[in-house]
Amino acid sequence: MRTAHSAETVRAAERALMAELPEGALMQRAAAGLAAACADLLGRVYGSRIVLLVGSGDNGGDALYAGARLARRGAGATAVLLAPERTHEGGLAALRGAGGQVTTPADAGPALARADLVLDGIVGIGGKGGLRPEAAELAAAVRESDAVVVAVDLPSGIEADTGEVLGEAVRADATVTFGTYKPGLLIDPARSYAGAVRLVDIGLDLPAVPELEALQYADVAALLPEPGAESDKYRRGVVGIAAGSATYPGAAVLAVAGALRGGAGAVRYSGPAGDEVLARFPETLVHAGPPSAAGRVQAWVVGPGIGEDAARVADVLAQDVPVLVDADGLRLADPQVLRSRTAPTVLTPHAGEAAALLGVPREEVESARLASVRRLAAEFSATVLLKGSTTLVAPADGGPVRANPTGTSWLATAGSGDVLSGLSGALLAAGLSGVDAASVGAYLHGLAGRRAASGAPASAQDVAAAIPEVWRDVRGEAPA
Numbered sequence: 089m090r091t092a093h094s095a096e097t098v099r100a101a102e103r104a105l106m107a108e109l110p111e112g113a114l115m116q117r118a119a120a121g122l123a124a125a126c127a128d129l130l131g132r133v134y135g136s137r138i139v140l141l142v143g144s145g146d147n148g149g150d151a152l153y154a155g156a157r158l159a160r161r162g163a164g165a166t167a168v169l170l171a172p173e174r175t176h177e178g179g180l181a182a183l184r185g186a187g188g189q190v191t192t193p194a195d196a197g198p199a200l201a202r203a204d205l206v207l208d209g210i211v212g213i214g215g216k217g218g219l220r221p222e223a224a225e226l227a228a229a230v231r232e233s234d235a236v237v238v239a240v241d242l243p244s245g246i247e248a249d250t251g252e253v254l255g256e257a258v259r260a261d262a263t264v265t266f267g268t269y270k271p272g273l274l275i276d277p278a279r280s281y282a283g284a285v286r287l288v289d290i291g292l293d294l295p296a297v298p299e300l301e302a303l304q305y306a307d308v309a310a311l312l313p314e315p316g317a318e319s320d321k322y323r324r325g326v327v328g329i330a331a332g333s334a335t336y337p338g339a340a341v342l343a344v345a346g347a348l349r350g351g352a353g354a355v356r357y358s359g360p361a362g363d364e365v366l367a368r369f370p371e372t373l374v375h376a377g378p379p380s381a382a383g384r385v386q387a388w389v390v391g392p393g394i395g396e397d398a399a400r401v402a403d404v405l406a407q408d409v410p411v412l413v414d415a416d417g418l419r420l421a422d423p424q425v426l427r428s429r430t431a432p433t434v435l436t437p438h439a440g441e442a443a444a445l446l447g448v449p450r451e452e453v454e455s456a457r458l459a460s461v462r463r464l465a466a467e468f469s470a471t472v473l474l475k476g477s478t479t480l481v482a483p484a485d486g487g488p489v490r491a492n493p494t495g496t497s498w499l500a501t502a503g504s505g506d507v508l509s510g511l512s513g514a515l516l517a518a519g520l521s522g523v524d525a526a527s528v529g530a531y532l533h534g535l536a537g538r539r540a541a542s543g544a545p546a547s548a549q550d551v552a553a554a555i556p557e558v559w560r561d562v563r564g565e566a567p568a
């Protein structure tokens with residue numbers, strides 16, 4: 089599991105550790121890791137030209153000490169000081185002692201134009217609000233340079249705790265972060281400014297429960313349901329799909345496609361698109377009546393393409409089994425009923441649906457995904473999977489939010505959300521918790537999207553068809 093902690097949590101851990109270590113030791117650990125990462129990126133340090141963007145805090149200090157280390161190995165280093173009178177003293181002395189030069193933002197142009205590598209030490213976790221004008225200009229100038237840009241701890245201008253970007257920010261090719269990931273490094277839009285992120289261990293003792301986490305291959309492998317010797321189709325879990333309408337039969341077909349690949353023992357379909365579903369998937373158990381008359385299931389998916397059929401949504405929500413609500417279902421569900429359910433409920437809105445549920449503009453959800461998903465989970469007492477450029481899953485109980493690392497914009501194709509709801513619903517029926525079903529579903533869905541597309545457009549059906557392949561790949565990572 090990859091974990092991220094807020095700036096406040098990091099500061100508390102830093103204080104505790106600093107009290108035990110000699111003065112400056114922690115910054116030296118950070119600078120050593122940073123310099124090593126830069127050396128890797130440069131290939132050859134001797135004779136390279138590096139520029140350090142140095143703000144007035146310890147983030148600038150890290151950049152200066154790392155610059156000094158590289159200068160001692162033969163790099164030509166120039167520090168651009170944003171606040172000359174408040175620059176980290178020890179760091180500046182180290183750089184000067186190693187032969188480094190110093191300049192001002194106004195005179196930084198020539199050095200930036202020649203640079204092989206730029207180290208962004210303008211602000212780290214101490215940054216607040218958008219970059220101030222002089223810092224913003226420097227960030228914009230860096231964009232014009234051909235140098236490899238390495239952000240120190242995080243790209244200056246992104247919000248460490250939320251992933252928001254308020255105005256100009258440094259666009260990095262790589263970020264070297266200290267102690268733990270910061271939520272902004274895993275959540276768009278900020279994530280897209282960070283490039284490849286490398287974590288440097290500086291020995292912090294962090295709380296076991298992070299603010300944000302991201303599943304990795306092995307975590308997903310351990311969560312995948314697998315039939316045992318005594319399994320039959322009912323023990324593996326039966327998932328019910330209440331989706332589709334005369335207008336949108338395709339949503340039913342795609343949700344069933346996702347469900348059949350999600351590890352359930354059987355899929356029941358309830359709704360008016362039974363013929364279409366059977367034509368494509370004869371293994372489906374089709375029922376014409378209301379969902380509650382379709383026979384036992386271990387979880388329901390309700391909503392994709394059901395149009396205005398509020399009765400079908402209410403019928404599903406009245407059943408005391410886990411329910412995943414998607415698409416039209418989110419609009420038709422009675423909020424009071426959602427809140428009062430005792431079995432797990434999973435809501436899977438995209439930003440527009442989330443905005444409607446919260447009564448805010450869509451842009452507000454897109455720019456502040458983490459706060460939005462947490463608010464939805466709290467307001468509806470449900471696990472919430474917020475779809476989009478970074479898919480986030482918040483548990484109903486306020487625990488750590490999961491960021492999905494496998495997303496790809498190739499998934500932005502009609503019907504791919506229906507596949508996700510079927511897939512996650514099947515995982516719910518197989519016995520995974522709401523958070524695990526949603527986050528494992530999003531993980532596999534993202535991998536399947538990448539596999540199906542491989543650089544060319546793929547349809548939602550292609551995404552569903554690629555699920556078994558990625559499932560196999562992930563299972564290969566499971567401990568024997």
Ligand SMILES: NC(=O)C1=CN([C@@H]2O[C@H](COP(=O)(O)OP(=O)(O)OC[C@H]3O[C@@H](n4cnc5c(N)ncnc54)[C@H](OP(=O)(O)O)[C@@H]3O)[C@@H](O)[C@H]2O)[C@@H](O)CC1
Binds near residue numbers: 146150215217241
């Ligand atoms: N603590 C430790 O043990 C370790 C910490 N480490 C490192 O320290 C970093 C944190 O350092 P930090 O706390 O000094 O804050 P930092 O990120 O440099 O920024 C503060 C400065 O920026 C300024 N500023 C603020 N907002 C701004 C804006 N929007 N636009 C422009 N400027 C803005 C603000 O100015 P002021 O408001 O004071 O005028 C202030 O002077 C951390 O990210 C990591 O890299 C590592 O060495 C490991 C050990």
Ligand SMILES: Nc1ncnc2c1ncn2[C@@H]1O[C@H](COP(=O)(O)OP(=O)(O)O)[C@@H](O)[C@H]1O
Binds near residue numbers: 474478495496503
């Ligand atoms: N820019 C993007 N980057 C990554 N994934 C995206 C992006 N846009 C959409 N997606 C994903 O594509 C899927 C679309 O689902 P949804 O919005 O419900 O569409 P539909 O209703 O057409 O199926 C979701 O899994 C979502 O996370």
Ligand SMILES: [K+]
Binds near residue numbers: 147212240244
């Ligand atoms: K930075």
